Amino acid sequence: MTLADVAARAQVSPATVSRVLNGNYPVAASTRERVLRAVDELDYVLNGPASALAAATSDLVGILVNDIADPFFGIMASAIQSEIGGPGGRAGGERLAVVCNTGGSPERELTYLTLLQRQRAAAVVLTGGAIEDAAHVTAVGSKLRKLVDAGTRVVLCGRPPAPEAIALTFDNRGGGRRLTEHLIGLGHRRLGYIAGPEERTTTRHRLEGHRDALAAHGIEDDPRRTVHGRYDRAAGYEATLELLRRDPSITAVVAANDTVALGACAALRDSGLRIPDDVSVAGFDDLPFSIDAVPALTTVRLPLAEAGARAGRIAMGREEPPAGGIATVGGELMVRGSTGAPRE
Amino acid sequence: MTLADVAARAQVSPATVSRVLNGNYPVAASTRERVLRAVDELDYVLNGPASALAAATSDLVGILVNDIADPFFGIMASAIQSEIGGPGGRAGGERLAVVCNTGGSPERELTYLTLLQRQRAAAVVLTGGAIEDAAHVTAVGSKLRKLVDAGTRVVLCGRPPAPEAIALTFDNRGGGRRLTEHLIGLGHRRLGYIAGPEERTTTRHRLEGHRDALAAHGIEDDPRRTVHGRYDRAAGYEATLELLRRDPSITAVVAANDTVALGACAALRDSGLRIPDDVSVAGFDDLPFSIDAVPALTTVRLPLAEAGARAGRIAMGREEPPAGGIATVGGELMVRGSTGAPRE
DNA sequence: CTGTTAGCGCGTTCAT
DNA sequence: ATGAACGCGCTAACAG
Numbered sequence: 001m002t003l004a005d006v007a008a009r010a011q012v013s014p015a016t017v018s019r020v021l022n023g024n025y026p027v028a029a030s031t032r033e034r035v036l037r038a039v040d041e042l043d044y045v046l047n048g049p050a051s052a053l054a055a056a057t058s059d060l061v062g063i064l065v066n067d068i069a070d071p072f073f074g075i076m077a078s079a080i081q082s083e084i085g086g087p088g089g090r091a092g093g094e095r096l097a098v099v100c101n102t103g104g105s106p107e108r109e110l111t112y113l114t115l116l117q118r119q120r121a122a123a124v125v126l127t128g129g130a131i132e133d134a135a136h137v138t139a140v141g142s143k144l145r146k147l148v149d150a151g152t153r154v155v156l157c158g159r160p161p162a163p164e165a166i167a168l169t170f171d172n173r174g175g176g177r178r179l180t181e182h183l184i185g186l187g188h189r190r191l192g193y194i195a196g197p198e199e200r201t202t203t204r205h206r207l208e209g210h211r212d213a214l215a216a217h218g219i220e221d222d223p224r225r226t227v228h229g230r231y232d233r234a235a236g237y238e239a240t241l242e243l244l245r246r247d248p249s250i251t252a253v254v255a256a257n258d259t260v261a262l263g264a265c266a267a268l269r270d271s272g273l274r275i276p277d278d279v280s281v282a283g284f285d286d287l288p289f290s291i292d293a294v295p296a297l298t299t300v301r302l303p304l305a306e307a308g309a310r311a312g313r314i315a316m317g318r319e320e321p322p323a324g325g326i327a328t329v330g331g332e333l334m335v336r337g338s339t340g341a342p343r344e
Numbered sequence: 345m346t347l348a349d350v351a352a353r354a355q356v357s358p359a360t361v362s363r364v365l366n367g368n369y370p371v372a373a374s375t376r377e378r379v380l381r382a383v384d385e386l387d388y389v390l391n392g393p394a395s396a397l398a399a400a401t402s403d404l405v406g407i408l409v410n411d412i413a414d415p416f417f418g419i420m421a422s423a424i425q426s427e428i429g430g431p432g433g434r435a436g437g438e439r440l441a442v443v444c445n446t447g448g449s450p451e452r453e454l455t456y457l458t459l460l461q462r463q464r465a466a467a468v469v470l471t472g473g474a475i476e477d478a479a480h481v482t483a484v485g486s487k488l489r490k491l492v493d494a495g496t497r498v499v500l501c502g503r504p505p506a507p508e509a510i511a512l513t514f515d516n517r518g519g520g521r522r523l524t525e526h527l528i529g530l531g532h533r534r535l536g537y538i539a540g541p542e543e544r545t546t547t548r549h550r551l552e553g554h555r556d557a558l559a560a561h562g563i564e565d566d567p568r569r570t571v572h573g574r575y576d577r578a579a580g581y582e583a584t585l586e587l588l589r590r591d592p593s594i595t596a597v598v599a600a601n602d603t604v605a606l607g608a609c610a611a612l613r614d615s616g617l618r619i620p621d622d623v624s625v626a627g628f629d630d631l632p633f634s635i636d637a638v639p640a641l642t643t644v645r646l647p648l649a650e651a652g653a654r655a656g657r658i659a660m661g662r663e664e665p666p667a668g669g670i671a672t673v674g675g676e677l678m679v680r681g682s683t684g685a686p687r688e
Numbered sequence: 689c690t691g692t693t694a695g696c697g698c699g700t701t702c703a704t
Numbered sequence: 705a706t707g708a709a710c711g712c713g714c715t716a717a718c719a720g
Contacts, residue, residue, distance in 0.1 A: 002713055013691045018715060028689060043490070048462040049402060050713035052393035053696050059459075068425070068443060069418035078413045081445050085452065096459045099412060099443035101425050108429065115403070115440045118392040146387070233632060262636045269638075288577060292606045294613075294638035346697055357707045362699060372705060394697035397712050 001044055010038035021046060052120060057151070059095045061315065062116040062124045064109060068101040070231070071287050072257065076127050076157060076308035083312030084123075095122065095316075104197075106136040113143045116152070123153040123315040127308075129202030130159055157311035158304070158329075160201045166314055166321045168307050168329055172202055172284075175300035175331035176209025177216075179282050180254060182298070182333060184217050186341050188252040188280065191219075192243035193226045194236055194264060196256040203228070206256060206284060222247075231256060236263025244271060251279060251342035258283035258290045258299055265293060265338070276340035286334055295337030302331050345388055354382035365390060396464060401495070403439045405659065406460040406468045408453060412445040414575070415631050416601065420471050420501060420652035427656030428467075439466065439660075448541075450480045457487045460496070467497040467659040471652075473546030474503055501655035502648070502673075504545045510658055510665045512651050512673055516546055516628075519644035519675035520553025521560075523626050524598060526642070526677060528561050530685050532596040532624065535563075536587035537570045538580055538608060540600040547572070550600060550628060566591075575600060580607025588615060595623060595686035602627035602634045602643055609637060609682070620684035630678055639681030646675050 007014040012031060019025040020035040027035075038044075052058035061084050065073035077099045084097035100112040109131075116124055124147060130137070144154050144164035154165040161167040183191060193210055196203035207226070214221050224246045229235030236255055240263065243250060253268070255261035261283030265275060273279050275295060283290055286301035307329050313319035351358040356375060363369040364379040371379075382388075396402040405428050409417035421443045428441035444456040453475075460468055468491060474481070488498050488508035498509040505511040527535060537554055540547035551570070558565050568590045573579030580599055584607065587594060597612070599605035605627030609619055617623050619639060627634055630645035651673050657663035 045461050047713050049393040049396035053397050054715040069415055069422045071413055074413035074418050078445055094455050111438050117389050266636055289633045292610055391697050398699040
């Protein structure tokens with residue numbers, strides 16, 4: 001079943017069928033009608049690889065995420081996809097917006113980029129924090145450059161800027177600073193910090209913000225009060241127990257994100273400590289479940305859906321990229337019940 | 345930059361380069377070495393559309409989900425992808441496992457299936473509940489049949505069986521029954537039920553299980569005690585207020601899933617009711633956050649990751665499909681603090 | 689507005 | 705074990 005079959009049935013040339021299907025060319029209404037009817041009767045579906053080969057472009061758009069099971073990425077991916085999925089692709093049809101889960105692995109990130117390059121993807125959106133390993137940064141950078149050179153639009157969303165691409169970057173440092181300042185303002189002086197994996201930019205920036213705030217208020221940054229772990233609940237649980245072991249006098253725990261904060265809350269409760277009476281807890285991201293924690297979680301809201309939608313539009317060329325190719329998206333401090341004044 | 349360029353540099357024919365890259369054919373070790381070096385030096389990347397066209401197959405595998413921002417789907421998608429992503433694709437390389445977010449829209453589901461058909465996808469995995477609208481069921485069915493006929497492997501994961509495909513289906517009905525039986529066993533007689541969207545199979549099956557349990561214990565199924573809504577927190581919140589309005593004497597609320605249950609908890613708290621002292625609450629799925637609710641949520645655990653992994657392996661042909669093409673995956677009742685005996 | 693022609697880059701015969 | 709030749713199905717120039 002090929003274009004030629006449709007053409008024969010509709011009594012036109014294959015080229016005309018192609019023009020009808022792609023809609024990028026004037027075709028007489030009556031002809032179009034006839035062709036579409038033939039397409040329908042034959043149940044014809046365009047051969048994607050063949051058109052991609054002939055046209056040297058494809059309808060595929062890749063979205064790379066670090067962890068698809070984490071709503072942080074799910075929300076962004078959903079927003080990106082909704083801006084891309086609509087009509088406007090080749091073949092009068094839709095684009096195939098597609099989410100690739102790297103699982104946080106540098107190798108898989110590169111593999112997916114290669115695969116998308118191989119498919120001649122129309123655009124690629126990379127989301128979330130990057131790995132800071134020098135070799136990997138170089139490798140990704142050169143991959144992105146090749147993609148850009150090949151005509152693929154590359155957008156970073158919630159990821160630090162890179163010279164090769166347009167970036168919408170989150171103000172993790174500023175958010176981290178304001179969050180810790182909020183706690184300091186409440187009177188806290190001994191704050192535990194649960195950071196994410198060491199090599200992630202998100203981890204580093206949020207931690208730097210925290211330290212900025214401590215320094216600005218003349219509070220010593222005791223390294224024993226910082227623990228690194230994964231961005232998941234179990235890590236938050238473990239890290240909190242470790243923090244309490246190292247220094248039972250802490251009055252607040254700042255977590256790398258909301259998921260980790262939930263683990264921290266569980267650990268505190270299991271240790272017989274009340275929130276926020278004994279220990280305050282703060283998260284980051286403001287994921288949907290954060291407001292349901294008891295007490296509700298103080299956190300920094302990141303406009304994930306808005307940023308994702310914008311990244312999607314830029315990737316589609318439907319919105320102007322920001323001046324200089326970089327835009328910083330700020331977070332908003334959400335003060336809720338999980339933080340309060342320290343015990344006496 | 346094409347195969348021919350690599351061939352020239354390696355002093356061999358294009359055919360040989362193709363054979364080295366695809367590894368499906370004997371090639372002298374020395375020749376292979378030379379070719380691979382040329383590939384490396386030229387930074388050559390195979391043209392996906394061209395190979396797919398010539399070979400009439402592609403490395404693309406599609407995973408359809410109803411809501412990518414919902415961890416229920418994220419967890420399954422992650423497991424599926426991890427089984428697919430590995431080596432074993434064409435071109436000695438990896439497969440491009442790709443997640444498509446339908447957002448619960450029938451149109452987008454069909455669109456994505458067409459897009460994957462157009463790309464000549466190697467396999468497609470559809471996850472989660474299906475829409476019961478007759479026209480849509482027919483449309484999807486015929487689409488799946490065409491995909492199967494075209495050589496695409498189609499697997500359903502957490503979705504009711506269809507004649508066109510292999511299915512791993514969740515025992516939603518049994519899980520729903522056991523959950524409600526648990527509450528009845530605690531002494532509850534007036535149970536509110538928050539169901540999902542009307543037209544979803546998951547909704548219907550869970551609700552049927554609930555009703556089975558009521559009937560088995562001679563409890564009248566008062567229709568005023570069932571409310572339908574979306575599978576999200578806000579819907580759970582609203583629905584709970586509605587249930588309380590209709591019948592303030594209910595002693596338990598069973599929710600369509602954990603996310604909805606969290607909304608229910610919030611509504612009960614905001615209404616001044618204690619959980620489980622005044623009203624018990626139960627969810628479904630056992631998503632990671634459910635254990636962090638206060639009190640922890642009684643729910644039915646579905647082995648999402650295991651089922652996803654198995655679906656992925658079947659889609660790759662690395663595991664035998666179940667006998668008869670259908671396997672039912674059971675849920676496990678997790679009794680936690682959110683359910684208890686009714687007040688006096 | 690429509691038909692004709694010539695590739696797009698690769699896999700796969702068929703030879704050797 | 706390797707090379708030559710053909711065609712996969714479609715799009716894009718170029719005519720008309």
